Amino acid sequence: MAVGPVSLEFFPVPGVRLAATAAGLKKSGGLDAVLFEFAPESRTAGIFTRSLFAAAPVQVARDHLQRAAPRYFLINSGNANAATGQAGVMDAETCCSAVSQQTGSSPDETIPFSTGVIGERLPVERLTNAISQLRDGLDENNWLIAATGIMTTDTRPKIASRRFNVEDKTVTITGIAKGAGMIAPNMATMLAYVATDAAAEAGLLQDLLTAAGERSFNRITVDSDTSTNDACMLTATGVSGVDLSDDAALAVFVPELDSLMLELAQGLVRDGEGATKFVTVTVEGGASESDCLGIAFSIANSPLMKTALFASDANWGRIVMAIGKAGVPADPARIDVYLGDVCLMKGGGKNPDYREEQGAAVMTGEEITIRVDLNSGTCSGTVWTSDLSHDYVTINADYRT
């Protein structure tokens, strides 16, 4: 069960073709292999997990991205190729070579991605056997089946799309993402692929992606656990003829990219494992943005807060607890706490006008906003999270069995 409606509409991106197939990596027999192809002259930027145990494909991706502008992404679900040592790196390289042979490109021009169970060797042959079929199926209309092919415990595909004009030219941005558990902000979370037909050189593209990632994927948490395979990619094909080195074009493009990436990131939270609530946590009136984010993440990651949200219990004592443990200096006597528009706490103590029914009424909704005002500055920060439900435990107690 995910929170909120799902939109599956998208615009194809000129210069990008995709395909998905069932290569036999998922026991279910579902789609588990995806190929992206980008037009020549495309440029790509990436941000990756900060985990010490960055998976083999992440290591290879970083390397290939240094060496060449990617023409292909080969993505598999069902196996993370993580904690597989040097053998795992060779497996990922073998897959890239297979794409190279089937497409006449260089092995460095393919970037590999994997998501699924950690610690098992990748079934390389199943994946390489599927490549000719993937190549033959490449089509610019395949974004939705690609979004389905990268899913693991996700209950629905995540896709977002924007089309807008820059002067007389049309620009498209479309992206897909996957991830429902092991979601915590540390670079991009799990896998996300965004492409546009605008043109940009690689350095600018990296700056745009890093900034947009900081405001979207790095502001969400489902369970505070960070994946070994996180990757978020932004590719610019340039086919539209709109160049982002032009400041006017950039000014139109950036808000569209930001809103698309935030939609994808929030889509992960809405489909967070076992999620029954979509929760926005805003902390304002702080001395710095990082202070505000520190408190917001402390609230968003607290198991006691998350179980109270699941129970639709306006247990504001747990908000207080989570503020208290955040390790951020603040004056308790100045802190106000709101649930939706209802003021629960005023100046560090219970708001005398607050009645339990008011909090309970807000909590009946699927979309909840918690707002903390530190009343000590002008900075703010917002993060998004889900609740901790019985289904989270069920999903994660059963995942491998």
Add this chain to the structure above:
Amino acid sequence: MAVGPVSLEFFPVPGVRLAATAAGLKKSGGLDAVLFEFAPESRTAGIFTRSLFAAAPVQVARDHLQRAAPRYFLINSGNANAATGQAGVMDAETCCSAVSQQTGSSPDETIPFSTGVIGERLPVERLTNAISQLRDGLDENNWLIAATGIMTTDTRPKIASRRFNVEDKTVTITGIAKGAGMIAPNMATMLAYVATDAAAEAGLLQDLLTAAGERSFNRITVDSDTSTNDACMLTATGVSGVDLSDDAALAVFVPELDSLMLELAQGLVRDGEGATKFVTVTVEGGASESDCLGIAFSIANSPLMKTALFASDANWGRIVMAIGKAGVPADPARIDVYLGDVCLMKGGGKNPDYREEQGAAVMTGEEITIRVDLNSGTCSGTVWTSDLSHDYVTINADYRT
């Protein structure tokens, strides 16, 4: 359901008398008020929560401890008197004054403690009305009912006791503790009261308590959430005539105190909310103890690791994930991981000799040891935790309703 057998035996501590009663703070009608009385000349040390929202009684306790050597502790369960602002501080002071009037002591000689729901005013009158009854019931044999009176979501009382000789004299240490949720290391966790009939001046006592707390309560976690009311107290009545300023006596005393406090701390984990497993996480071969503890806590606090433990699933990929996200520098290619005596991971990849049945066999036990060897140094660190079960969600989704 708690993990492992419970021992309820104890030795009374000469110079300490206790009483417990039902003052009407708990809806259940159970024991919820406890009074400790210490012999004149007793000395007391305390360690408290580092939460920004330290509860009113914690604020008063710190203040009174500066002013006088405590003669009384007044403890209530059912209400935390936290996030109650200046009114809460006055409420706690009123309770101390009531003890003072009933006992002929100074108000500063009473220390108040509260545990329970956050954000509600303390029902002061109910508590003060119970004080004469508590005073009349004081008895050195009441440790177990006191341990019961401080419980909230605990399923069983926690009590530990040691009796040993220092030369020809007998020394006793007895302690009680409470806590099952909102348990994370940040000073002492929840409430713990330890008393001995050894003699010690306040400075030495504080050093002993801080060191023992670091090795016990600060090494456990149930859910990574830190309480507003944590307090751990150590009182020395001196009645035995053994003075800890004597180095030989101290050398006998310290290991006994350490083992008692570790037993109490582990007792909290064994009774952790919804716990079905008692888990020891040891990280060794690190460059520093803090590196080792950083990784150990990352494993112990990971919701994905905890749900795998609940499912008795030897999902070592989640151990890898938790090591990877800890933010501790280490060389993945040198890391070995053991479950019990079974080596799962060798040099950063799956141990080729490992078979799933071996891990599954270890996981069937109630007491699990996870051991990580970083193979990069001589330091180590151990923490204790429980699993994340459906009952954890149920208990915390229903706590106020």
